[in-house]
Amino acid sequence: MPNFLKPALLIICLISAQLVQAQKIKYKDLFPMLEAKSYDTAIPMLKTYLSDSKNADDANANLQMALYYEQLVGNYHLVEDSTAIMESADSALVYLLKAQVLVDDKELRKNDDYYQAYYRRDLRSGEFGIKLSDVQLDIENKIKAMKSIVDHAGQIYASLFAMNRDYTFCYDAYTGFVKKHETEAKFYLMSQQEQLETLQKMMDYTLDIREKFNDLRTIVSLTGVKGYSPELEFRRIREFGTDGMEEIDFFANDVRAWDYGAWAELAYSKIERDVLPMKEGLVAFDKKLKAEYESMDGLATVKFEELTLEIDPKLLKEMKELEDEPLPETLFEIQIKLNTYDFITKPMQNPRIEDMEDVDYQVTITDSLLSIIDNIEANAKTLVEPFITEGTNKYPALVEGEYGGDFGLIKLRQKMEGFVDKSRSKWEEKNEEALKRSQWAVSTDGADSIYLVTNSDGEAPRYLSDYYSIATHRDDSANIFVIGLEMKGSESKGFFAKVNKSRTIEWKNTFSLSKFKVDKTNLLVFGEFFKSQEGSVSAYVFSLAESGQNNMIAVSYDMAGKNNWINPINAPKKPVSIKMNDIVKETIIYFVTEEELETYAGSDSPYVVIDRLGNVR
Numbered sequence: 001m002p003n004f005l006k007p008a009l010l011i012i013c014l015i016s017a018q019l020v021q022a023q024k025i026k027y028k029d030l031f032p033m034l035e036a037k038s039y040d041t042a043i044p045m046l047k048t049y050l051s052d053s054k055n056a057d058d059a060n061a062n063l064q065m066a067l068y069y070e071q072l073v074g075n076y077h078l079v080e081d082s083t084a085i086m087e088s089a090d091s092a093l094v095y096l097l098k099a100q101v102l103v104d105d106k107e108l109r110k111n112d113d114y115y116q117a118y119y120r121r122d123l124r125s126g127e128f129g130i131k132l133s134d135v136q137l138d139i140e141n142k143i144k145a146m147k148s149i150v151d152h153a154g155q156i157y158a159s160l161f162a163m164n165r166d167y168t169f170c171y172d173a174y175t176g177f178v179k180k181h182e183t184e185a186k187f188y189l190m191s192q193q194e195q196l197e198t199l200q201k202m203m204d205y206t207l208d209i210r211e212k213f214n215d216l217r218t219i220v221s222l223t224g225v226k227g228y229s230p231e232l233e234f235r236r237i238r239e240f241g242t243d244g245m246e247e248i249d250f251f252a253n254d255v256r257a258w259d260y261g262a263w264a265e266l267a268y269s270k271i272e273r274d275v276l277p278m279k280e281g282l283v284a285f286d287k288k289l290k291a292e293y294e295s296m297d298g299l300a301t302v303k304f305e306e307l308t309l310e311i312d313p314k315l316l317k318e319m320k321e322l323e324d325e326p327l328p329e330t331l332f333e334i335q336i337k338l339n340t341y342d343f344i345t346k347p348m349q350n351p352r353i354e355d356m357e358d359v360d361y362q363v364t365i366t367d368s369l370l371s372i373i374d375n376i377e378a379n380a381k382t383l384v385e386p387f388i389t390e391g392t393n394k395y396p397a398l399v400e401g402e403y404g405g406d407f408g409l410i411k412l413r414q415k416m417e418g419f420v421d422k423s424r425s426k427w428e429e430k431n432e433e434a435l436k437r438s439q440w441a442v443s444t445d446g447a448d449s450i451y452l453v454t455n456s457d458g459e460a461p462r463y464l465s466d467y468y469s470i471a472t473h474r475d476d477s478a479n480i481f482v483i484g485l486e487m488k489g490s491e492s493k494g495f496f497a498k499v500n501k502s503r504t505i506e507w508k509n510t511f512s513l514s515k516f517k518v519d520k521t522n523l524l525v526f527g528e529f530f531k532s533q534e535g536s537v538s539a540y541v542f543s544l545a546e547s548g549q550n551n552m553i554a555v556s557y558d559m560a561g562k563n564n565w566i567n568p569i570n571a572p573k574k575p576v577s578i579k580m581n582d583i584v585k586e587t588i589i590y591f592v593t594e595e596e597l598e599t600y601a602g603s604d605s606p607y608v609v610i611d612r613l614g615n616v617r
Helices: 003-024 025-034 039-051 059-075 082-102 106-108 114-120 134-181 186-189 193-224 260-295 314-320 327-345 357-383 388-394 396-403 405-438
Strands: 231-235 256-259 442-443 449-451 465-472 481-486 495-498 506-512 523-528 537-542 551-559 562-571 577-581 587-590 607-611
Touching: 025 039, 025 059, 039 059, 059 134, 082 134, 106 114, 106 134, 106 256, 114 134, 134 193, 134 256, 134 260, 134 587, 186 260, 186 314, 186 388, 186 607, 193 231, 193 260, 260 314, 260 327, 260 396, 314 327, 327 357, 327 388, 327 396, 327 405, 357 405, 388 405, 396 405, 396 607, 405 442, 465 537, 481 523, 481 537, 481 562, 495 551, 506 551, 506 562, 523 577
Parallel strands: 231 256, 442 506, 465 523
Antiparallel strands: 442 449, 465 481, 481 495, 495 506, 523 537, 537 551, 551 562, 577 587, 587 607
16 A cells, blocks of 8 residues: 555544444433533543534533533632633533524423423423523523633733732832842932832832722622632831832732832832932032132132031931931031131131231131141041942932042042141141240240240149249230239249230239248149229239238239239138129129028138229228
């Protein structure tokens, strides 16, 4: 036999075998198995039976095949077995539609044994029987049910797939943020347009999921399939990096999902409403500081009160709410200190910087400049990795636009290091010189000098000068008045002097200490200036060498150095306070506190009064 005939012969044999088998199957023998739902045995035989063209239009056989597929549909899970349930519903629908046409009165009269499931009593006539309308109605209902499954099962699966896909996007985006950023605040600071777009998608997708899930529950109810009633609960993300880290399967029956949309909405609002405007404000503030710096390079003078001496409190507060050590704070501190330094050191802006005669100012200003230099140094030292790279990522518009990026910050640090080294050396020298000058008063002829550091300021050296300062007083014009002891000669004398702001002695007068006892070895002497009449300056000297007898002297001079009065006083102890009665122009020196005065019962006078003429009582 030729080889090309062998396949054809095989097909013919198979068809013949099926026809023979079909001829052997009798439906009346098959029906009891179908009725008993012995489908494992009956369905293969039923399929063979219907494959015979002679049996293809058997009404009950088609109906039974439809019932079989309907049962499969009922046993399948709407989601887990979505493909199978759709295939079975579709097959059931094919056989139901065919049975709907084939089942008629003739079929019921001829094969009523096959339709006993529809045997019931007629409510109107009371007679028992099988009605075509009942059979047809049942078939129609089954057709509607299968059509509903066919129409909606695919939609259900597609909706769940879309929701799962959208939720997975949100999950991946959120967990990606968490992995990249240690804190929520850091995420806010790092966020740019790309992150805002992602947050917007998370909001949109979460909203879509809510809407789709509501539609899904309606669709599920339309299918009539039991065993699947989906519920969705959204949980709020309250702790960044802890909440929202578990994956969720939307194909499960009950879904407890994380509300990424609500979190994204809050984050988006925070970034758009607070962070981005803050970053714009930082750039504007930086430009303002640099404009002030540049304005001092010209010939125009700048008022000190017009300088910005601190970071905008609102900007600083907003930065500190997001991180403890923001890079812009460091950059602004450097620029503010540079501006202040520039103003102080430029004679055009600050003529007093060249006034070497104002010794107090030179001490104060050089101290201030050294403090400014220290501040710049401390801030410049922080401009290293990873601080500058992280700062650039957080504030790209400021760092890239105003400083030239990471490399620009490194150059700034190096520039400040050079500035600090050069400036500190210069101003330390000037400060040391001014400090030394501030400690000494010298007469115009250079013959006399007074060491102005008093024993109350520390351990004042005894033999640095012929004049031992006990107390000093500064007036509003930077003049210094000093009272003390003259240490030269055998006679004990006190001195009272006026020293101007250049530390030149304008006048110095000595006064006799009379019987005032002084231990020049231990120098247990104290003094204090006190308020006196206008145009005069007054002070006292008190000694511990002799208690109660000529141990205190009060003196008063006018501004030209003329003595107003000198009064020895017997003081029971060192004064605790001195007050002046401005009405009667009398000075009261108290040796006890006001509280002690109320119950004082001692033999010594608790206070003395010096009237306007200097008389003591």
